Amino acid sequence: MENQKKIIVIGGSAAGPKAAARARRMDEFAEITMFQKGPDLSMASCGFPYFVxxxxxxxxxxxxxPTGVVRDPKFYWNAKGIVARINTEITRIDRRKKTVEYKDLITGETGVQTYDKLVIATGATANRPPIKGIELDGISTLQSMQDADYLRKIRDEGKIKKAVVIGGGLIGIETLEALQLSGIELTMIELLPQLLTFLDWKLAKLVENYLKTKANVITKNGVAEFIGENGKLVAVKLQNGTEIPCELAVVAIGVRPNVALAREAGIEIGSLGGISVNEHMQTSDPDIYAAGDCCEITNLITGQKVLAPYGDLANLEGRVAGENCIRGNVATFPGTIQTGVCKLFEYGVGITGLSEEKALAAGIDFVKVINASPDKPGFMDGKLLVTKLIAETETGTILGAQCVGPGDVSKQLAIWATAIKGGLTVDDMVNADLPYAPPFSLAIDHSIATAHILQNKMHGLFEGISALEVKQKVDRGEDLFILDTRGADEYEETRLGIGETLIPVGMLRKRMNELPTDKSQEIITYCKISLRGYEAAMLLKAHGYTNVKVMEGGIAAWPFDKEK
Structure with missing residues (x-):
């Protein structure tokens, strides 16, 4: 057909198929070809751990x-009119001739194909550390369908008894759960001082404490060597000399963008190692677009470039690239606020927007608060959520939220992600009109309660203090009066053991004589979630105490060991 557009897509995982499908919807008559180096197409890679x-x-x-049809080359041709070539590697992009060179990895056939517009969706490759023994049998990643097949085979055979997961990020956490469910004794090894480095330390510590009930966890220690016998892994040697016997090691220390093709073609690569694109997903070559894990994109809050290898973003980016290949630069993908969530046994863990650490690095003046409270009423078996909310000091604009716990974490992150994208403030959120019924939420949803607490703090109605700051003050031997406002039965069950005094909030007015006579004495109040701690603080301030702080999140958010 005359003037028939020729679109080539390199990559068949997430962004590539979405770009090809969107291009087809925009132009029924375009010639669209998708090349995939591997044997599978449109893999739901985020589902790999759950298959394993x-x-x-x-x-x-x-x-x-969704209707159960496998997305293979036959499907793409019959349903979408897209030629999908699997097991075929693009070996070169010639921008001057506007051609790609390819090689069939099964037959060895080579060829050249021309394009009008090209989409690079080459994804990312799992990092593998240059450590002695890395080539041993029994060392894997969980980046490809083949990795998932290998680990699922191990699960089904049930022969392996001990394994290690190296890396405490999202993929490492999800992989550990998958293997632990197989009955394998697991050890997680993380070089940095905390797991899940996208979280601030306190929330990451809560997750670590929970994870330790399921597996061994080692932080601040890396792998020095993989030890083998007869070519098979038998142990991992740590940097401190400890040897951990194991028959399987899954390396989950992040990914790096696949940019070799783009770089060799002279396409601009960003400072973080990903392909540079504009808001139209257009590269430095106006006829070439890129999408997915191979790209650098913009953080919408800081304006800085980031690598954000998430499946949802890959699909959104691919959709924009595919439309612009046909219609010109009419569609945009402005960037990300880096929302992420993962499942860890009965826990949800996630973040949207900036962490405290990222806000500090960006030079933003912010206020923060921690709320620990249920997601639903107790009579509906409500489960705990711990949320840390961050907002800009002057305007109250929501900057970020982190949430962990056995409650409905995903719902909370969705609320806060929408608030951030909409530029909403704390004052906007205190009266948010969210759906309420006891099976789904509290009358004042956990998110709204979090906004209430931060608004109270911003208006000077109370002064908060984190559990970490309290622990540091205790360790330094500072002169504190620590007031536990729970009931005696709660105190007998769990206590912090930091020299606290128990006065239930309902008895506080009658027992004021037990408080310090010096009303400038620093007093720290708390309860299970610090709602009663807040009430006690307000009461004490009304009675003239001038240095009262509420420990945010209470015992539920205390990341250190407790007495039982």
Whole structure:
């Protein structure tokens, strides 16, 4: 057909298929070809850990449409009119001739194909550290469908008894759960002082404490060597000399963008190692777009470039690239606020927007608060959530939220992600009109309660203090009066053991004589979640005490050991 546009897409995982499908919807008559180096197309790679863990058994579910049809080359041709070539590697992009060179990895056939517009969606590759023994049998990643098949085979055979997961990020956490469900004794090894470095330390510590009930956890220690016998892994040697016997090691220390093709073609690569694109997903070559894990994109809050290898973003970016290949630069992908969530056994863990550490690095003046409270009423079996909320000091604009716990974390992150994208403030959120019924939430949703606490703090109604600051003050031997306002039964069950005095909030007015006579004495109040601690602080301030602080999140957010 005359003037028929020729679109080539390199990559068949997430961004590539989305770009190809969007281009087809925009132009029924375009010639669209998608090249995939591997044997599978449109893999739901975020589902790999759940296939490995046995949440479902049919691997094809990772490759299916919602109606159960496997997305193979036949599907792409029949349903979408897209030529999908699997097991075919693009070896070179010639920008001057506007051609790509390819090689069929099964037959060895080579060829050249021309394009009008090109989409690079080459994804990312799992990092593998240059450590002695890395080539041993029994060392894997969880980046590809083949990795998932390998680990699922290990699960099904049930022969391996001990394994290590190296790296405490999202993929490492999800992989550990998958393997632990297989009955394997697990050890997680993280070089840095905390797991899940996108969280601030306190919330990461709460997650670590929970994870230790399921597996061994080692932080501040890296792998020095993989030890093998007869070519097979038998142990991991740590940097401190400790040897951990194991038959399997899964390396989950992040990914790096696949940019070799783009770099060799002279396309601009950013300072973080990803392909540089504008808001239209257009590269430095106006006829070439890029999408997915191979790209650098903009953080919408800081304006800085980031690598954000998330499946949802890859699809959004691919959609924009595919439309712009046909219609010109009409569609935009402005950037990300880096929302992420993962499941860890009965826990949810996630973040949207900036952490405290990222806000500090960006030079933003902010206020913060921690709220520990249920997601639903107790009579509906409500479960705990711990949320840390960060807002700009002057305007109250929401900057970020972190949430962990066995409650509905995903719902909270969705609320805060929408608030951040909408530029909402703390004052906007205190009266948010959210759906309420006891099976779904409290009358004042956890998110709204979090906004209430931060608004109170911003208006000077109370002064908060973090558990970490309290612990540091205690360790330094500062002169504190620490007031536990819970009931005696709660105190007998769990206490902090930091020299606290128990006065239930309902008895406080009658027992004021037990408080310091010096009303400038620093007093720290708390309870299980510090709601009663807040009430006690307000009462004490009304009676003239001038240096009263509420320990945010209470015992529920205390990340250190407790007495029982």
């Amino acid at each position: 863990g046995g949440f479902f058994d049919d691997r094809n579910k990772l490759l299916c449409t």
